[in-house]
Amino acid sequence: MSTHEKRYVGIDLGGTNLKLGLVSADGKVLRRLSSPTQAKHGPAHVLERMAQAVRDLCKAAGIGLEDVAAVGAAAPGPLDTKEGVVLFAPNMPGWRNIHVRDALAKALDRPIVVENDANAAGYGEFRCGAGRTVRDMIILTLGTGLGGGIIIGGRMFRGHTDTGAELGHTVIKYGGRRCGCGITGCLEAYASCTAVVARTQEELATGVASSLAGREDITCKDVFDAAAAGDAFADHIVKDTADYLAIGITSLLHVLNPEMVVLTGGMMGAGDKFLNLVRQRVKETAFERAASSCEIRWSELGGDAGIVGAALAAEAFERTGQQA
């Protein structure tokens, strides 16, 4: 590693784990670090752990803090990214109006940017992952929840008050399943990993025949594995999931008409057969001109997308003086 090459730190702040990466200006992860968030101890404790993790990462990489050009933190929303404030984080106790940027800047004396976690993942894919050849893309993070990120003309799209790109909270079924956010019919309530498990368990409770019947702690992966092994019930859950996702993507194509849709998160374990189902349904449903000009792909960076995107958002800010 040349000492002349600029390096950035990306932090992915999750409710369970802090993930950090030392990242080069072209998005290579030079060193990783992961540690428990310990969110139950409150925001001040977590902020101190974040700062300490940056120091630990630098130490492990044999560099000083002063060798880090800027630090990017990807955090759950809603945020005020201009001010670097987490307005509210439902999975972390006490997180209301927490000034992440100012706290980290004070602790580390480095330029800090704070971005929405799904937007950061999208930016990472855009800069050096699946979307590196396009200028207009969206990302859907299919995990515990269903997050979204939008890149328009090579820049992160945040909306007027940083509340844009909440793509999991677009309604695909009026009067349908209740989402964790309180709205009925959100895409997240149908196509997140959590929703796949919930839909499976609800149908199993009605007594359907399946290799999954009677099992406790079913995971999303279990459902996809059972489908792959020939379980007809699991196959129906998988096909419905592809349908729901395809309907959500169709609506997004008709609003944003992107060049690419990147899918990431835990559901990547479903593999290419599932991806092809989604592609096929979008092709059948969406306007031809929107569908044929849009590629639907799995993420390339996978679990690194957040740290890479956060680091490169910091890089862009340090380079241009503007938000990425």
Add this chain to the structure above:
Amino acid sequence: MSTHEKRYVGIDLGGTNLKLGLVSADGKVLRRLSSPTQAKHGPAHVLERMAQAVRDLCKAAGIGLEDVAAVGAAAPGPLDTKEGVVLFAPNMPGWRNIHVRDALAKALDRPIVVENDANAAGYGEFRCGAGRTVRDMIILTLGTGLGGGIIIGGRMFRGHTDTGAELGHTVIKYGGRRCGCGITGCLEAYASCTAVVARTQEELATGVASSLAGREDITCKDVFDAAAAGDAFADHIVKDTADYLAIGITSLLHVLNPEMVVLTGGMMGAGDKFLNLVRQRVKETAFERAASSCEIRWSELGGDAGIVGAALAAEAFERTGQQA
């Protein structure tokens, strides 16, 4: 009218009527003209009528064609706006890959721009109507269909292949009503004027009690009027319509997080009581930060939005050399 002031012509190309306006650079309609499109005679005939209508408008205003700085045409989509081509217009026979820009430029020898009709209406409202104080807005045209337009950062958002902002074709109810476009559950299938009439007639056919029962040729306005006059059935149709619209708007707020949503088209006849119902439901449903930062308003330009927006899109192109 000063001869030194630049003037533009806006054309709103509809399946039934051609509407034209001579428009000042600040969006004032100086003179109007309307004539039948005569779409049944095919594209070449319509293009000739468009060119002749521009000449007629100039003559009526006492100016020459050379006094028109540029001409904007708002046309039904899908389009290729960069090339000024209508790719397909479902309501006009023979309209496939019709080069509107080149045909009008040849006939009139003026700079020509071609824009999607709903996007043009949105741009008109943005430049000198309800949205003149904002930079990020969307418009929904609630009429025979349900069109959409998006302004981001003061510019029309078209998407990667001009297929963005098809806001009527976002799915609000998976497996729901079939839309004219073939998709099931589109917002247009629930909340256009046509959909209001269809929903009313379907329920009336089941024998519900209503002042509308037994009437033929019910219009959207009839339904709103009956609700205002105390008809409980019509009131339920109106409230459901507000609900459907609010769900569609909620999804759009969560994707685009605009400062303003402008509603226009035939449904403006429903008045402020209906608008307030929509506002209330969006406030109840959408994320607080997205809803509280977004104003929902009726159009100010009404039926002029298309001609004003088309003219000002031409003005912007003539001034900057770039699409508006």
